[in-house]
Amino acid sequence: MSLSAETAQRRWRETNGRDPLFAAYDGSNCPSLPQDRADSHSLLLTRGLIRIQRPWPPRDPIGRNITVDYKIEIVRDPTGCNSGKYGPAAEHPTVSVYRRPRPLANMKYLLAVGFAYDPKQGMPLPLDPETKKPLSGNLMADGRASTLTAQMSDAAGSHLELTRHLTPAQMRQITDFESRVFTAQQRDVSGTALDADGAEGGPMKLFTSRPGQLGSIGKPVWSEFEAWEKPKPGLTREAAAFRASVARGAKIFRDKTFLITDSSGINSPIGFGNPVRNACAFCHNMSQMGNDVAPGQVDLGTTTLPFADPAPDLPLFRITCLGRPHPHYGRVIYTSDPGYALTTGRCADVGKITLQSLRGLAARAPYFANGSAKDLRGLVDYYDRRYHIGYTEQEKQDLVNLMRSL
Known part of the structure; x- marks a missing residue:
């Protein structure tokens, strides 16, 4: 229930x-381009990106303009959708960014609330205006809609271009459908079911389990692969070696620590210190899923210089903080996607994106919000460079094999 660039090319x-x-x-680089040409859809076809058009300045949930503490300027506009009749200087100002769609599945995990407050901001959790219950913050990349009904309304008026509002009955039907969809890898590369031989993988396990937090509810993340440390007799040599690699990868994911630096949402604003030593499971911590049980957004640097990989096919924005400088980038920031800052209007939120869940990862390349990692090895290599981890070749392969089994 997601999208890969390969699927887009086939369609x-x-x-x-x-x-x-x-x-x-949204499936084109810009509506003003000739739509019958593949190069007008190149970001979708090569990176799997959907155009997201945000209002400028940002608006709150009831449509009021938010006071912004930064200036945004266009440095590069290869798609033409941030200038002319579009863009922040247009008659009806907008900002277009390009992002990977998030999976529509495993909703009971994405909606689960593991904290009574947002530990990344030190603030109380927002409440669902209908149920008055705390919100998880794990639905959308930039947090612009925090409930399924709000997300439906946002999509209906933008991506779907509906001329009428969805009715409450239609929203209930969609919510019921979404809550029934579970996705995960079902078989490993040897063809063996992931819920066989003592392992606990596959979508059925997600359906029957409940959300859990590392060190709290349930088992540590990816402990379901512990049974593969010593594969059972009868497997081929190739299958046994692969499963042992997956088990090692799960341990590396949980236990190999490194210094996490200059990452808003982790190291600031209240943060855990800068640097803080921890492992991949520090953020990807929910058992069975690998998403972050703690609400809030994080900046890994994937869209923002100097950490982001070159992306000449994406727009480049210059952000100038008008108040306090950004805690890690200073007063002037260059980014292909301001991220959460397009929702909050805060310069401190530039680059922040809601962390992804990891189930079904192998089926939806490329990776990161801007599709900058073309495959799972590219994803591991980025983290290795970004945080100077120093993975060995074997450790990188073990992590790739783990993610191929989720």
Whole structure:
């Protein structure tokens, strides 16, 4: 229930670009481009990116403009969708960014609340306006909609371009459907079911389990692969070696620590110190899923210089903080996606993105919000460079094999 660049390419070939996936509004680099040409959809076809058009300045949930403490300028606009009739200087100002769609599955985990407050901001959790219950903050990349009904309304008025509001009955039907969808890898590369031989993988396990937090509810993340440390007799040599690698990868994910530095949401604003020593499971900590049980957004540097990989096909924005400088980047920031700052209007939130869940990861390349890692090895290599971890080749392969089994 997600999208890979490979799937987008196949749909383009099979439908000659006429699939609704390639709608001008969001499946194109910009609606002003000739829509029958593949290069007008290059970001979707090569990076798996959907255009997200945000209002400028940002607006609160009831449509009021938010006071912004930064200035945004366009440095590079390869798609043409941040200038002319579009962009922050247009008659009706907007900012277009390009992001990977998030999986529509495993909702009971994404909606689970593991804290009574937002530990990344030191603030109380926002409440669902309908149920008055705390919100998880794990639904959308930039936190612009915090409930399923709010997300539906946002999508109906933008991506779907509906001329009428969804009715409450239609929203209930969609919510019921979404709550029933569970996705995970079902078989490993040897063809063996992931819920066999003592392991606890696969979508059925997600359906029957309850959300859990590392060190609190349930088992530590990816402990379901402990049974593979000593594969059972009868497996081929290749299958046994792969499963042993997955078990090692799960331990590396939980136990190999490194210094996490200059990452808003982790090291600031209240933070855990800068640097803080921890492992991958520090953020990807929910058992069975690998998403972050703690609400709030994090900046890993994937969209923001100097950490981001070169992306000449994406827009480049210059952000100038008008108040306090950014705690890690200073007063002037260059980014291809301001992220959460397009929701809050705060310079301190530039680059922050809601962390992804990891189930079904192998089926939805490329990775990160901007599709900058073309494969799982590229994802591991980015973290290794970003945080100077020093993984060995074997450790990198073990982590890749773990993620191929989720």
